[in-house]
Structures are given as C-alpha cells and as structure tokens.
Amino acid sequence: MLKPxxxxxxxxxxRMYEERMSTFRSPFQRDRDRIIHSSAFRRLKHKTQVFVEHEGDYYRTRLTHSIEVAQVARTISAALGLNDALAEAIALAHDLGHSPFGHTGEDALEVLMAPYGGFDHNAQALRIVTKLEKHYADFDGLNLTWETLEGLAKHNGPITGPFADEKKHAGGPSYALREVNALFDLELHTFASAEAQVAAIADDVAYNHHDLHDGLRAGLFTAEDLMELPLTGPxxxxxxxxYPDLDRNRRDHEALRRIFGWMVEDVLTIATQRLEAAQPQSAQDIRDMDRTIIRFSKPFYQNLKAIKSFLFTRMYRAPSVVVERKRVTDMIYALFPLFMAQPDLLPQEWRAEVAGCEDETELARLVLDYVAGMTDRFAIQEFERLCG
Structure with missing residues (x-):
C-alpha cells in the first residue's frame, strides 16, 4: 500500500508524447523497463566508476553501481511506503549521462564545453532519454513520465529558486536542461518527489559502501587503516x-555489510521521523517543502564525511589513480578538439547531423553527445586510432 x-x-x-496505458505495467514500471533496454544503459557496463574499466574485472562499473543504487532505492522506498518502481527507474537512469572515465572525463568535458553552454551529467542524462535514444517509431528518446524526468533533473535538489545550491547552480541550468524544461516544465524551483530523494540517498549509500570495498581490493588501503575511522572501526x-579467526576477504565483507546496513537504517529512522512530523498528504507536499525529507541524521553524516575524506585522499587521489586520471584526461582533451576541427572523422550517421549545425556552438554540442556517449574502451581505441 502506498502512503498518501x-x-x-x-x-x-x-509523457511528452501521449501513449496508451499498459494493461499490466504501471507508468513507472514501464519507464524502468525502457531504461533497462536502452543503448545508454548497456554502455554503462564499460564506463568508469573509480577505476578505468579495463583495470580489473572485479571493480564496480557505472552499470553495477547503478544496479546497486536501484537495489537500495527499492528497499528504502518499500519500507517508507513509497513507489519503488519510480525510485528504481530514477536510480537506474541517474548516471546515463556520465562520460567515459567517470568524474575525470566529466571534469575535462566541463572545461571544454564552458564556451558552449557547459556540461553536466544529470542534464546529459535528460538529453539522452528525451532526444539521443532513437529507437521508437513515434518519438525520439524514451518518452518517460514527467515524474521520472523530474527525478533525473532534481534528485539532488532544486536547480533554481531560493532553495537551489548557489555554488552548484551559480550559472543557472545548463543548455541541455533548459531545452528539456522548455518542452516539459519540470518545476526546477521545487524539490523532487520523495522517490527521487530516495534515489539520491541510495547513490550515497552505494558508493560509500562499494568504494571502500574496491579500495581494499586494489590495495590502496588496508582494513587496519579503516579501523581508525568512525563506523568502519566499530x-x-x-x-x-x-568471528575472531575469519579470513581477510570474509572479514572485510562482514564489516562493510554492517556499514551498509547502518546507513540504510539511519536513513529510514530519520525519514520516518520527518514524515511523521510533517504529515504530508500528497507527493506535491513533499515537493513544496523547504528541505529534503530523505536524509542522514547529522551525527551519522559527520561520520560519513570522515570516511569520504579518507577515500578522497587514499583512493580518489591515490598516486596510481592520479596517473591514470592524467592519461585519460589527455585523451578527452585530444579527441574533442579533433572532432571539432575535423567533423568528417565522426561516424556516418553523426556526419549527417553536422550539416544541420548552424554555428560552432551547435557543432560542439553534437561532438559532446558523441564523446560523452563513448565507453572507456571505445574512447581509448579512438584515441589510439586517431591520435597515434
């Protein structure tokens, strides 16, 4: 039973384009299924989470990360009486707009796209599901519901208005988000639904858990290092x-699964308290609040900040990771200007669209769509082929 x-x-x-209702799936279940069957979702298999995809078979990719986020989102949503199909759809799609090489690739594209309207992976995800996926006879994109699109745009909070993060959105919405919003008003000044907020916090839960696991496997730190931190130490x-005689792998797994559980329990406790205090009577009541309703408790969040600080130093900026970041950044910095200068190097189906570009900005946005859609391995192959 869903809560009010x-x-x-x-x-x-x-939806943007009217369709008949399915006889056996809800609109949000239909969204979820379209996302799973999309080309962009399949490409996440070969896109970086932290480690570049070819560095090891056991490390998380954007695909496995998205599946883990969806699992957490389903669990939290069901426990709170929310629509778990909507939360799952948003969770599965939240990283569709990520470029090759994870946040390293995103950072490079932000710099390259600064003169042409910027780059943001959340807005790029919207561009993919409303325009770039071209499989259906009646429309471009996946024709997702308003609620799923809203969740993709605002799961991290309002983009405009008094409650927007001024530092993050100082320049206003990116061109990709403005284009979608002009067609289908996503009410960028409000918070998103509770389900979208669940998808956002599930993202935090998933990566705080699996980045510790991947860092241990990569040998960037040890369990003894983690015993000095809050949450991981206890x-x-x-x-x-x-289990005093447990082998290393089982010991790590048992410890990290406890942290995973504690994160979910903290979210559920605080969300339940906030919902009982606020007594929202509709999904719109959640949107109209002046803060998120789904969040960690303040003490727990402070402990997570200590873990995030540790991961930043010992994992995200570890010497071996920094070397790889430099290498793949150079690839993006080489490929993007090359396609701008020689768009005839683009594949045939992309070259057909170049003729319709009226100026350099439109060309840059077309090149961005192509480069941002690359997987790690394809970007490496193209760099080696075109740049020697």
Missing part, C-alpha cells in the same frame, strides 16, 4: 568479536 505522499501511478502528469571490531 507517494507518487501515485494513476496521478502521473503524463564494524570491524564487531566482526572480530563474533
């Missing part, structure tokens, strides 16, 4: 008390 403040399937604001101590 959940997103009700029968009250969806619809987790290892609890495991050691229960």
């Amino acid at each position: 403040y959940a997103s009700q399937p029968g009250e969806t604001r619809g 987790a290892y101590a609890e495991v050691d008390a229960l």
